[in-house]
Every structure is written in structure tokens, then in C-alpha cells.
């Protein structure tokens with residue numbers, strides 16, 4: 001049955017995480033942005049609190065995927081992706097950088113999840129059971145010479161005895177500098193394109209594996225974005241994700257891509273969370289302020305802009321929910337995942353720009369939050385596949401498949 | 406529980422109407438536009454499919470289907486031809502008005518004709534072409550022996566003058582705006598004024614009606630549901646907006662799918678034009694527009710049991726915007742072919758504008774939404790836009 005109501009437990013999760021986002025996360029937001037850093041003790045405290053709802057937090061952003069979200073619906077279908085949407089929107093509403101800095105496997109989670117052998121999952125996810133210290137995973141695909149065109153990566157790998165030797169350079173890696181391990185994509189032979197790709201888990205401290213520059217960015221300033229240098233790094237063969245058999249077919253590359261079917265709607269809903277934060281802020285500003293001694297809501301054009309913002313946020317959320325629902329139902333959602341991300345990211349950029357506009361000069365003041373969201377949101381149309389790359393994915397699918405309406 | 410899955414019976418209805426739309430409506434779209442109407446035979450097939458009173462509760466003589474099933478039907482009909490979707494729906498909005506504003510006995514008595522005869526047409530008359538002053542409509546209902554005498558002129562009435570039953574909104578208490586409005590069911594023919602020549606939806610008969618003292622019996626006055634006339638009126642307009650949004654989604658889908666097929670067949674510079682990135686990206690945009698509009702529509706319709714007027718307004722505005730953009734893109738992607746009448750897309754670009762103006766406009770709905778969100782009425786620049794003017798759609 002077509003339905004858009006949250007279940008009782010989804011409602012509770014939303015409420016709980018919202019409280020957390022409002023009372024714990026948001027108050028740290030401006031300081032973290034200013035200092036380009038989130039205090040470790042704050043993150044540790046979050047890590048401990050996270051235990052309470054880690055099941056609701058998607059693996060991608062630090063949860064362990066257990067908990068209420070694992071509850072199956074009446075037909076035995078998972079609800080995990082829908083729960084993840086609900087929780088992630090609230091956290092992102094709190095602060096975008098902080099959610100990306102929550103301890104956990106981060107973007108490195110999905111490839112280990114999808115490609116890893118049971119032993120590898122045990123080994124690499126096991127690290128996060130220790131809540132006394134901060135532990136991170138990361139995802140290293142992008143290189144100075146290969147971003148959108150993933151097939152063009154040049155970080156090399158060659159096998160010697162029971163080890164692989166990796167050399168190259170990765171850039172823009174979220175949490176790359178502090179990660180306990182990073183999933184590094186490398187190639188055995190550039191001429192083979194995607195078929196030559198291999199994914200390794202490279203552990204911190206491995207000789208030759210060093211952190212280069214930490215980027216200073218327009219937004220998401222409190223989230224670490226690092227350059228990683230691999231200079232003849234020797235990695236044990238057990239760290240090749242999925243083992244060598246995994247790469248005999250086309251699967252190797254598909255593993256990297258499959259990650260996106262769940263991470264793209266996630267990026268989309270994170271954008272929705274930021275947009276909602278900006279919208280609510282602007283709405284409350286309009287409610288409470290006066291212009292030329294008249295209540296601002298009396299200016300119909302501003303009010304209409306607010307209505308537009310709210311409506312488009314709702315539409316963006318539905319696009320993300322749709323992709324997540326398909327994932328839960330086990331229906332292929334590559335196209336819908338890309339649509340969710342592309343639609344939500346663009347919507348959110350417009351909403352954040354409108355929020356700044358509505359606040360007027362106040363919108364530029366750093367303590368008013370919206371200028372921060374305006375800076376944060378831009379990257380949602382860049383990482384995890386740019387706006388253009390999403391449209392390529394969508395277009396390829398619609399030109400190949402019959403209409404699905 | 407968030408779900409996008411139609412029930413089995415909804416899927417069957419969807420497929421049945423889709424087939425009807427493809428076989429009967431789409432091929433006739435130009436003929437009916439030229440003839441400025443739909444033929445009796447098509448009305449009969451439509452009637453036989455039982456689509457007239459689908460969302461009217463069984464107690465009032467309808468099929469008792471949900472608002473969601475009903476938007477699925479309207480979407481499919483409009484996918485075939487938006488004009489036919491409007492023209493063929495013989496009861497038109499009258500059942501929605503009677504359902505929301507009338508009681509059960511009125512429902513059974515007044516709606517029976519639509520179940521019995523394919524030719525029975527319904528109409529709802531609210532717009533007037535002159536300035537509508539704050540005081541209310543120029544059309545008045547005056548208490549006389551045996552009921553109310555209606556006097557005035559209504560405009561843009563779909564099936565106006567041709568209908569067997571016309572719901573007329575008239576001022577009972579002049580000077581009180583929407584608070585003084587009453588709704589009356591006129592049975593039998595009313596005098597038709599000029600028929601409108603429209604930008605789109607050419608097959609739709611839309612005309613002025615002239616009320617020259619026709620007397621409506623007391624029992625044909627619709628007084629509103631348990632919560633009063635105002636809230637019932639808002640729900641009526643919401644149902645009209647929901648239907649309109651469904652048609653816009655159907656139209657958008659039609660334009661998108663047509664452009665998708667055309668651009669893959671049409672070659673330029675040695676390859677299908679769809680393989681140029683700017684065209685492919687435009688197709689991707691169109692697809693996203695259709696999807697988002699449809700989920701907004703479904704979300705609003707799924708609130709059926711207690712129709713959420715804010716969600717309906719959002720769905721309506723979203724559908725209006727998306728449909729226009731998609732239709733415009735479709736014309737663009739077909740190039741010159743998009744502009745000529747050998748292809749349907751130019752018609753859709755005209756039709757979408759007409760649909761968008763067939764109910765509460767996007768502008769009004771946006772103001773209503775903003776008022777909802779801000780917790781008090783938005784009144785524009787003070788002079789131009791009184792809150793009372795948006796009251797009927799005000800949630």
C-alpha cells in the first residue's frame with residue numbers, strides 16, 4: 001500500500017535523533033566550523049551516545065547497522081534503508097561536518113560490506129567495537145588525475161609473494177588523515193581500465209603510507225579532507241577486498257559502483273537535512289522579525305519563497321525515500337539513487353541560497369548559521385559523483401530501459 | 406510505513422485505464438481538438454469502465470475508491486490526452502462538491518444520474534469574469550417561496566450549459582465574502598452564455614452560464630459537512646486541485662516519454678540526438694521532474710482519510726511547475742516538429758497552461774502554504790492581496 005507515514009518506531013527514532021541533533025550537535029556547529037576541527041573529547045562523547053542509536057545510523061556514517069532498523073516488515077523485507085534516511089536527515093540537520101566526522105567506517109564501510117570476505121568484515125569492522133578511543137575508516141578512490149572518470153586511476157598495485165605493493169597519490173579523502181584504515185583503489189594495469197582495479201584496505205602506520213596536505217575548503221570545514229601518499233606500500237594479500245577470485249569477473253568495479261546505490265540516496269538525504277535546517281531558520285526569522293515596522297510575513301514574495309523552499313525540500317525527501325524503499329525491497333535502484341542525489345543536491349543549494357537572501361544582510365553574519373549552510377551545501381553536488389555524473393547515470397538508464405512509470 | 410507500492414487492484418485499474426488511454430484517447434487527440442468535443446461513443450466506453458464516480462463513497466452511490474486510486478486513474482487518462490481526461494469525466498467536479506458539501510441523502514439522490522446514464526454531465530460554477538470584489542460574488546441567491554432564486558453570470562464552467570446538474574456558488578449574504586456564499590445544485594438545463602475559446606484543452610466545453618432567476622429547492626442547497634461550510638469548501642477545492650495535479654503528472658509523463666522516444670530515432674550529425682549530452686541531460690531532468698511530481702501527488706492523495714490540504718497544495722504547485730517545464734522541454738527536444746500539429750507535444754504545452762488555471766492557481770496555493778507555515782495569513786502588500794481572497798483554499 002502506498003504510504004508516507006512513519007511507523008511508530010520510525011517516529012521515535014526520528015524524535016530521539018532530532019533531540020540529539022538539536023541539543024548536542026548543533027551547539028558545536030559554529031565553533032567546529034571556525035576552528036576547522038571538532039574536539040576529540042566531544043567526538044568521544046558522541047561516540048558513546050551513538051551506541052544508543054547506532055542501529056539507526058547507516059553504516060556509511062558511523063552506525064553498525066543493527067538495532068531497530070533491522071526490524072523486518074510484515075513481509076520480511078528490511079527497513080534498514082528507510083530508517084537510515086530518517087536518522088541521517090536529523091543528524092545532518094544538526095551539523096553536516098559533524099555527521100561526516102562521527103567515528104566509524106564512514107564511506108569505507110560499504111565497500112568492505114559489499115566486497116569483503118567474512119573474515120575481512122570481522123577484522124576491519126572489529127576495530128569500531130572499541131568505544132574508548134576514536135576510530136575511523138575512509139574511502140580512497142579519487143586521485144589528482146582521476147575524479148569523475150574513475151576508470152582513469154593510476155595508483156598502481158603489483159603482487160610480490162604474499163604482499164601487494166601500492167604506489168600513487170589519493171586526494172580529497174574524507175577522514176583520510178585520521179583513519180585507522182582506508183579502502184584504496186588501485187590498478188594492476190591501466191590499459192585494462194576498470195577490469196584492472198583492485199580494492200585494498202590499507203592500515204594506518206603501514207610504512208610508505210603517509211598523509212599529505214589537509215585541504216582548506218569553502219564549507220564542511222570541520223570535516224577532514226586529506227591527501228594520501230602511497231610510496232611502495234606493502235600490503236598483506238589478506239587485505240585485498242574479497243580476495244583474488246572477486247576480481248575474475250566484472251565484479252571488482254561493480255563493487256565500487258554498488259556502494260553508490262546506497263550511498264547516493266544517503267548523500268541526498270544529508271542535503272535534505274541541511275536544506276531543512278536553512279529553511280526552518282529562515283522561516284523562524286521571518287516569523288519573528290519586522291521590516292519597516294511591518295511583520296515580514298506580510299510581504300507576499302518572501303512568504304512565497306518560503307513556501308517554495310518547503311515544497312521543494314519535501315519533493316527532495318520523497319526522491320530519497322523512493323530510492324531507499326527500492327533498496328529495502330531489493331529492487332535495483334541505480335537510476336533512482338542518482339536521481340535522489342542529483343535532485344536533492346540541487347534543491348538544497350537553491351534553498352540555502354534563498355535562506356541567505358531572506359535573512360538579508362543578517363544572512364551573511366557567521367553567527368546566523370545560514371552562511372555556513374550556504375558554504376556547506378555546495379559540495380553535495382560534487383562529491384559521490386558530480387551533478388553531471390548523476391545525469392549521465394540517469395540518462396544511460398532511461399535510454400536503455402523502457403519507461404518505468 | 407513508507408511505501409511506494411500500489412495495491413494489486415490499483416495496478417489492475419492503472420493498466421486498464423492505460424490501455425484505454427493508449428487505444429482510445431491518444432489516437433483521437435487531434436480529431437477531438439478540432440471537433441471541440443468528445444463523441445458519445447467515447448463517453449459510453451468511459452462510462453462502461455465505471456470511472457465516473459470512482460472516489461465517491463458507496464453510501465453516496467459511488468465506487469468508494471480511495472483518493473490515491475482516483476489520482477492514478479486521472480493520471481492515466483491525461484497521459485492519453487489531457488483534454489479528453491477533462492472532457493470525458495462526465496460528472497466532472499459535481500460529485501466532489503456534493504461529497505464534501507452535501508449530506509448522504511443529497512449524495513444518493515443527486516448523484517444517481519451519473520451512474521445510470523453515460524450522457525449525464527455535471528458542472529461546478531464558481532468563477533466569474535468580472536472583478537470579484539471583497540464583498541463576494543455578483544451571482545446571488547435570494548430566498549423565495551420554495552427555495553432560492555439564482556441570478557447572475559458564471560464563467561469558465563466546464564460542461565457549462567450542457568450539464569444535467571450544476572453546482573452553483575452564489576452569494577446568499579452579500580457583503581460577507583466567502584462567509585456569505587452558498588452552494589446550490591441546479592438540476593436540469595441552465596442557460597448557456599458564450600463558449601470560451603481556450604489556449605489548450607480544445608475538446609473541453611467551457612462556457613458561461615446565465616442564471617436568470619432559476620429556483621432551486623431548499624433540499625438542493627449544500628450546507629457543508631459536520632465541521633461547517635468553510636472547511637468543507639476547502640476540502641472541495643483540495644479535491645479539485647488533486648485531480649488537476651494528477652492530470653499534470655499524466656501530461657508530463659506523456660511529454661517526457663514522447664521526447665524520449667523521438668530523440669532516439671531522430672538523427673543529426675551521424676547519431677541519435679539523444680546521444681548528445683545536452684539532450685540526454687535534459688531527458689534526465691524531465692524524468693526527475695515527473696518522478697518528483699508524482700510522489701508529491703501520491704503523498705497528498707495517501708492522506709485521503711483526512712485529506713491534508715497543505716500536502717495537496719504542495720502537490721498541485723509542484724505538478725503545475727513540473728508539467729510546464731517538461732512540456733516546454735519536450736517541444737524544445739523535438740525542434741520544429743515540436744511546434745507543428747503533426748506531433749502532439751505543442752498541444753501539451755498549451756494544455757498544461759490551461760490545466761494550471763482550471764483550479765486554484767499556484768500563486769494562491771503558495772500563499773496558502775506560506776500562511777500555514779508562518780501561522781498567520783500572508784496579505785501581500787496590503788492593498789493587493791487580502792487574506793480573505795484566499796480563504797477557500799486557505800488551509
Ligand SMILES: Cc1cc2nc3c(=O)[nH]c(=O)nc-3n(C[C@H](O)[C@H](O)[C@H](O)COP(=O)(O)OP(=O)(O)OC[C@H]3O[C@@H](n4cnc5c(N)ncnc54)[C@H](O)[C@@H]3O)c2cc1C
Nearest residue numbers: 139140141142146147148172173174382383384385386388
Ligand atoms: C569535501 C570532499 C570530500 C570528498 N571525499 C572523498 C572521499 O572520501 N573519497 C574519495 O575517493 N573522493 C572524495 N572526494 C572527491 C570527489 O568524489 C570528487 O571531487 C568528485 O568525484 C569529482 O571529481 P573531480 O573533483 O576530479 O572533478 P572532475 O572529474 O575533474 O570534474 C570536473 C568537471 O567536469 C565534469 N565532468 C567530468 N566528466 C564529465 C562528463 N563525462 N560529462 C560531463 N561533465 C563531466 C564534472 O561534473 C565537473 O563539473 C571528496 C571531495 C570533496 C570536495
